[in-house]
Amino acid sequence: MLYREAGDFKTTYREDGQTFPIRLDRTAYFAILAVAALFVPFVINDYWLNAVLLPFLIYAIAAMGLNILTGYCGQVSLGTGAFMAVGAYACYKLMTAFPDINIAIHIVLSGFITAGVGMLFGLPSLRIKGFYLAVATLAAQFFLVWLFNRVPWFYNYSASGQINAPERTLAGFRITGPETQAWAVYLFCLVFVVASAWICRNLTRGAMGRKWMAIRDMDIAAEIIGVNPLRAKLSAFGVSSFFVGISGALFFSVYLGAVEVGEAFGINKSFLVLFMVIIGGLGSILGSFLGAAFMVLLPVLLKNVLVGGLGWPTDLAAHLEYMIVGGLIIFFLIVEPHGLAQLWRITKEKLRLWPFPH
């Protein structure tokens, strides 16, 4: 009744092609953006920042990045953790080599460096696909983690092999280091998330995204209609790695402040991001956000309810958490194999007709 297209007339092509064609969607989008940008910064505290919002925002960028590669271009990758590590180490090297340069520039540059590395490891995708490609990217995962552990230059020869983010500012506000203000860090990440989502959305509905999807749906057919697989696949690897690299750089510099490559960017991270993409919905920007929220926020919520609310022992709660999250993953995938985004799409379809279905 409320959610409908009727009466929402479009008189130009531009209006017809916009991201949110339904007025209610548009309003909701701008309302969420306004709350996120204008309200949340005033109420945010350290706990909400470090335990809830930062991981959610950063993983959302990583999930969007992987979604471009796996969801839109159909190339399975198990190297996300390693590409995040490339972003983190690139950011670290840049931060320590050029301390006077703005941190935002370092993070974008780390994205570009990761894009280069991603394209390099994307080369095998020109010959192999599917599970075989997954194995090739798995090689990237292990090789890069090994490299960052092995070559002391990457961690500036520190005794522990850890990298630590020094304090860096943006326009006078501290963004990295321990003495940051929650709102500044939050807004910094929010800008990256909104910009990434905007770029991803528009890339995927333009010529480039259509080429990726053509490759995903059937690469031979795509080649016959004139899509260059080399360009399409490598650009997907490049763009995907760019966003994954940005998320890795933020993950290290803004969120954790100190990382150890094997622990923070191991194979588990690759699977975590892949699960986000699968649960959220392959080939959907909204799905990346939903997947990240599901995998990041649900455990925190469960922990707070079980331990904080009900006072259960921590180990019992931790085990239950695994069981509940695992059970929900299976439940959602049975109910809707195409992920949460598809669930949302179906809900919207139903809402359009409600209360008068055919």
Added chain:
Amino acid sequence: MKKTLTTLALGATLAAGPALAELTFPSLSYRTGPYAANGIPFADGYADYFAMLNERDGGIGGERINMIECETGYNTEKGVECYEATKGEGALVYQPLSTGITYQLIPRVSADGIPMHTLGYGRTSASNGEVFPWVFNYPATYWDGASVAIKYLLDENGGDLSGKKIALVYHNSAYGKEPIRTLTELSEEHGFELLELPVDHPGQEQKSQWLQIRRERPDNVIMWGWGVMNQVAIQEAVNIRYPMDQFIGIWWSGSENDVRPAGEGADGYKALNFHAVGSDFELYDDLEEYVWSKGNAAGAGDQHGTVLYNRGLYAAMIAAEGARKAQEIHGTSAITPAMMRDGLEQLEMTEESMAELGLAGFGPTFSASCENHGGSGRAAINQWNASEGKWEVLTDYIQSDQELIARLVQEDSMAYAEENNIELACQ
């Protein structure tokens, strides 16, 4: 069902209600994941000691203790979540039991003004209180451990290690890499060859490392392992018939849970330790009387007297004594984290004070100061007796090479101070 939920919720609010006036000690524990076998006994000991103080003395200095347990799973992201969740509750001291989380928290606790005590783990150079005023790592550090192990081997070999080959099997993380700097220095000094063999997290796969040991035949193997890695390493050593008495683990690789799975084969395995083993202490009577007999033992209650349970007790004892000292200095029982720091900084462990606590001869004596947060740097060698199923103390506390370690600590901490623009304290 509804009623039980309401009672539970009510119970939770009642339990959480008066927490503000209490002394809050967060316990960042891990009872799940690949490191749980080692995390559980430590967390149990930590919890039981505070429970005992609450029951027996009504807390510390009349203030009840509120211990908040938070599960980290040895994962840094969850560790950060736990830190942020508990710091608002007035946490007095953090003991994360993870070198990775320690590195994560050092800048945060320094900025937030909450002390952190890393009992024989964490960042070794944090023992320099001038650079790390909020971090304490007494009674011994990893570099002490490395030095003590080499000193012991020197003793065994008539004071000469030249031409020997010593392998270091280590957890490939900040934790495992800690001793490398000291061991490299020592290898130059004493002329032995150091063979570095990293094992990746979580450490279930060590075939290639032990194959290399079998091929290279090092005279001794030193291990920096944790969790499931310890069990696997000891089993692999048994499999390749490596002489167990040539194999020395750091204090985190020397608990019952590490050696038991290898059965008889593990007999003779050695490990460092900076506190006593077994349950032969007066404190244990109090624990029995006030905690266990009432059915309030933490966890499953089956870890009493094990090495890591004792270490949990030790960690809790130092936290409690630090708080007591702080109350004494500041003349108030409701202490703040900043007062707690002063207490930890002026903490002194003597034979008498330990005996008073019912822990006579439990650990090395040490006294902290503004500059020295690292303790006396002494550790003993223990040996596993598989047939009796217990650790035997082989040596007295061995003093590490203080001169070398002081120099290394100075170098590393000053580099940190410069990198982070830290003004030196204690001036």
